[in-house]
Amino acid sequence: MAEQLVSPLPEAVRRLASKTPVATRLRTAEWEQLPVAVRERALWSAGVESVRFLVAMQDKLGKRLALEQEAGTEGRTAYVDRGSFIADARSVAVAEGIGTGKGGLTDVQSRTRLGLIYDFQTRQAAEFARWRMGADPDVLDAYPAQELVREEEREAPRDWAARWAAAGGRFFEGRMIALKPDPIWTRISRFGTPFPPYDFGSGMGIQDVSREEAEELGAVAPGQRVEGPDAGFGDRLEASVAELPEQARGEFKRVFGDRVSVAGDSLAWVGEKGTLIGELWDRTLADPGVDAVVSLGPPRPPVLERIRAVIGAGRDTEGIVDTVSSKDLNHIRNTHAEGRETNPANLPMTREDLVRIPLLLDKPDDVLPGNHPATVRLVRRFLDGTVYYVEAYVTPKTSWPSGMRKAPPELRTKNAWKTRPEGPHLYVRNGDQKNRSTGAKESQR
Amino acid sequence: MITLAVNSERLEAALALAARRLANTRPLVAKLGKTLEVRLRAHFLERDREGNRRGWPRKHFWNREVRQNTALVAVSESTAVVAVASPAFAHKLEGGTLRPKRGRALAIPLTAEAYAKGSPREWDPADRALLFRPKGTRILAVPKPGGDGFEPMFALEGAVTQEKDPRALPDRTAMADELGAVAEAHVARQVEGLQA
Numbered sequence: 001m002a003e004q005l006v007s008p009l010p011e012a013v014r015r016l017a018s019k020t021p022v023a024t025r026l027r028t029a030e031w032e033q034l035p036v037a038v039r040e041r042a043l044w045s046a047g048v049e050s051v052r053f054l055v056a057m058q059d060k061l062g063k064r065l066a067l068e069q070e071a072g073t074e075g076r077t078a079y080v081d082r083g084s085f086i087a088d089a090r091s092v093a094v095a096e097g098i099g100t101g102k103g104g105l106t107d108v109q110s111r112t113r114l115g116l117i118y119d120f121q122t123r124q125a126a127e128f129a130r131w132r133m134g135a136d137p138d139v140l141d142a143y144p145a146q147e148l149v150r151e152e153e154r155e156a157p158r159d160w161a162a163r164w165a166a167a168g169g170r171f172f173e174g175r176m177i178a179l180k181p182d183p184i185w186t187r188i189s190r191f192g193t194p195f196p197p198y199d200f201g202s203g204m205g206i207q208d209v210s211r212e213e214a215e216e217l218g219a220v221a222p223g224q225r226v227e228g229p230d231a232g233f234g235d236r237l238e239a240s241v242a243e244l245p246e247q248a249r250g251e252f253k254r255v256f257g258d259r260v261s262v263a264g265d266s267l268a269w270v271g272e273k274g275t276l277i278g279e280l281w282d283r284t285l286a287d288p289g290v291d292a293v294v295s296l297g298p299p300r301p302p303v304l305e306r307i308r309a310v311i312g313a314g315r316d317t318e319g320i321v322d323t324v325s326s327k328d329l330n331h332i333r334n335t336h337a338e339g340r341e342t343n344p345a346n347l348p349m350t351r352e353d354l355v356r357i358p359l360l361l362d363k364p365d366d367v368l369p370g371n372h373p374a375t376v377r378l379v380r381r382f383l384d385g386t387v388y389y390v391e392a393y394v395t396p397k398t399s400w401p402s403g404m405r406k407a408p409p410e411l412r413t414k415n416a417w418k419t420r421p422e423g424p425h426l427y428v429r430n431g432d433q434k435n436r437s438t439g440a441k442e443s444q445r
Numbered sequence: 446m447i448t449l450a451v452n453s454e455r456l457e458a459a460l461a462l463a464a465r466r467l468a469n470t471r472p473l474v475a476k477l478g479k480t481l482e483v484r485l486r487a488h489f490l491e492r493d494r495e496g497n498r499r500g501w502p503r504k505h506f507w508n509r510e511v512r513q514n515t516a517l518v519a520v521s522e523s524t525a526v527v528a529v530a531s532p533a534f535a536h537k538l539e540g541g542t543l544r545p546k547r548g549r550a551l552a553i554p555l556t557a558e559a560y561a562k563g564s565p566r567e568w569d570p571a572d573r574a575l576l577f578r579p580k581g582t583r584i585l586a587v588p589k590p591g592g593d594g595f596e597p598m599f600a601l602e603g604a605v606t607q608e609k610d611p612r613a614l615p616d617r618t619a620m621a622d623e624l625g626a627v628a629e630a631h632v633a634r635q636v637e638g639l640q641a
Contacts, residue, residue: 103571109570122514138474142476143483151508
């Protein structure tokens with residue numbers, strides 16, 4: 001029946017292995033400005049520009065999590081532990097010429113710093129594994145809530161109750177308890193993740209709360225079905241990178257490719273959809289005659305709802321998918337690229353701009369009527385003030401030649417452009433008078 | 446890899462009943478697995494709060510090395526697996542003889558300072574440079590302030606035998622009975638729900 005094993009936590013192993021070493025001189029405060037999606041996929045250490053060090057660190061931590069043994073002396077083998085991690089990582093740091101050897105948290109050769117890396121990375125990986133399993137529907141139903149508890153005493157403990165309250169947390173008989181999918185968990189976290197650690201050096205952790213106890217406390221209604229937590233941690237996907245050095249911008253592009261878009265002073269996480277558009281753009285550039293369409297998957301339900309509200313009931317949107325075609329990318333390039341854009345209110349569109357089209361499709365600020373029937377205009381203002389527009393057409397369902405099946409409708413991107421941050425009246429929000437949105441219409445090519 | 450089945454007559458009976466009465470046993474198995482994880486983690490936290498026997502600075506072995514690496518990792522219709530991803534815990538559980546794996550001797554701390562700083566390989570280079578082995582001894586020491594004599598920091602041993610820790614796990618029969626009670630309550634609730 002239920003059993004316990006001394007064995008690895010597979011999700012913890014996978015999580016660490018999925019990270020990519022990112023070597024930049026960014027300090028922790030600068031990393032914290034970046035989207036969680038970027039930080040979660042990156043293995044980094046503040047101020048460390050040595051890829052070799054980060055790779056060695058990942059290798060050692062990976063062995064620790066996987067409980068793999070490595071070669072010791074005289075033909076013996078040994079598990080990686082905190083001590084051997086510190087000793088071996090320090091050797092690499094010395095060989096790479098990083099760190100000062102003076103000790104302390106800012107010295108990457110020091111026991112304090114390397115111990116912190118080991119503690120943080122191994123704990124975060126293990127807590128992630130627990131969080132993932134906690135989202136299993138049967139497990140979540142049995143233990144739908146969790147409590148923020150002090151696990152270890154500290155000489156100068158932070159006021160977590162105040163932090164909890166400030167983040168909108170509720171107290172149940174004085175206890176800091178919330179459902180597992182509650183956004184409170186990411187709000188109290190310095191790192192934007194719903195699982196511990198919630199801050200550096202924190203002695204806080206979580207304790208599962210059973211359905212019976214949660215119901216008794218009123219944290220969950222009797223029989224209430226709890227939906228699983230958001231795998232994206234409710235992430236903001238964009239960050240201002242006005243202060244980010246060129247080297248760091250280049251490093252992010254090198255490491256993540258078109259999964260990130262760095263344009264103007266904003267860095268946005270786009271994910272695999274960005275890669276699809278980047279590839280299509282490159283193919284189109286190499287051969288303008290290429291005729292291809294990429295599917296970006298179905299629109300998010302809340303976005304589709306807004307699209308339906310704009311275009312009315314005349315179009316069947318069942319099974320609709322977001323698409324981008326090579327021809328439309330050509331059109332965008334021919335009308336809005338550098339040297340082609342004639343509207344002074346607009347900025348020339350670049351490859352980096354097009355890569356972020358999925359963000360407009362998935363998370364627009366507004367969905368407005370387009371210039372033609374069955375078209376919508378998706379609008380998003382990025383953190384540097386630039387406003388992007390995508391005009392998309394909802395294609396009707398079409399019959400296959402056999403007449404037996406119908407092709408799903410598409411939300412086809414037909415045009416895209418962006419306006420200068422200082423542009424007046426760039427767009428109006430839903431609910432405002434449509435005829436006031438002159439700026440948006442004028443800026444369209 | 447160490448595998449420990451958690452069984453008792455009560456748990457076996459409750460599971461047999463569940464198999465007969467429930468169309469889908471996965472929710473029950475998931476609940477039992479998670480309850481086991483919760484129970485183990487609570488036990489490890491209690492152990493952690495006992496503190497260091499010698500009163501030396503805390504390293505929170507039971508919380509950081511054991512509890513934080515304990516998790517439910519798999520659930521099926523019939524089995525839940527809770528893993529403790531810690532070789533050091535395995536050693537506590539089974540006991541045995543430790544031999545040096547990365548050097549010629551084990552360094553056993555003799556002072557609170559040595560314990561807090563970890564093995565000699567962990568020490569920051571400036572501190573480590575002070576460590577030396579006095580002639581004719583099997584210790585590592587640092588010079589006393591003022592240069593008069595030395596202070597032993599580590600004993601160097603070829604092997605160390607540790608007894609198994611009988612309290613590494615909670616009482617397994619009690620734990621299995623507790624799971625049996627959880628299973629009985631779950632089956633009763635499900636059957637009640639079907640009859641309502």
